[in-house]
Amino acid sequence: MAEENQVIGCHTTQAWEEQLHKGNENKKLVVVDFTASWCGPCRLIAPILAELAKKTPEVTFLKVDVDELRTVSEEWGVEAMPTFLFLKEGKIVDKVVGAKKDELQIKVAKHVAAAAAASATSASATAATATATASA
Numbered sequence: 709m710a711e712e713n714q715v716i717g718c719h720t721t722q723a724w725e726e727q728l729h730k731g732n733e734n735k736k737l738v739v740v741d742f743t744a745s746w747c748g749p750c751r752l753i754a755p756i757l758a759e760l761a762k763k764t765p766e767v768t769f770l771k772v773d774v775d776e777l778r779t780v781s782e783e784w785g786v787e788a789m790p791t792f793l794f795l796k797e798g799k800i801v802d803k804v805v806g807a808k809k810d811e812l813q814i815k816v817a818k819h820v821a822a823a824a825a826a827s828a829t830s831a832s833a834t835a836a837t838a839t840a841t842a843s844a
Contacts, residue, residue, distance in 0.1 A: 715741065715754075715761050715769040724772060724780050728798065731768045737819050738768045738795040742786040744775055749807035750790045756809050760816055766823070767816060794819060 718724040731738035741757055743750040761769040774781040774789060784793060784800075792812055794802035802819065804812050 713762050713765050715757055715771050717771045717773075718780075719773070719776055721777060721780060724770070724777060727768065727770050728795070731795065732798050734768075735797065736766065736768050737801075737816075737823060738770060739816060740784075740793045740795065741769070741771045742774055742781050742784070742789060742791040742793070743771055744773060744789045747789040753790055753807040753809065753812070756812065760813065764816060764820055766820060 716727055718727055728738065739757075739760075741750075741753075743754070757769060757771075761767070772780055774786060786793075788805050790805075790807055792804040792815075793800055794804075794815060796819075802815050804815060
């Protein structure tokens with residue numbers, strides 16, 4: 709559907725569900741920008757989000773227009789725009805409400821670092837198990 713390193717616009721409920729499923733399947737952090745065409749702060753933060761998407765391919769960035777997909781925004785409890793939800797395996801792990809560039813960048817970096825640390829720990833545990841099994 710869309711390439712990595714960009715913000716993927718979800719214009720239908722089906723597209724939203726497909727992208728969310730793909731993120732869950734890949735166990736990637738999914739950052740969702742709930743936005744609106746009439747929202748000035750949303751337009752101001754959009755280039756920052758696009759830049760983050762380019763710099764962090766290990767994160768899936770989605771954009772949902774609250775007027776296009778009202779039911780989706782209601783399901784996720786979005787009340788203000790922009791709202792950024794950070795999802796991991798379909799669950800909200802963090803949130804930024806408002807066009808807060810620094811907070812958005814810090815939280816993306818925090819979750820990327822946490823995922824990298826968890827991945828490294830998992831790889832070490834797998835290697836240790838393989839070594840223990842081989843020497844038994």
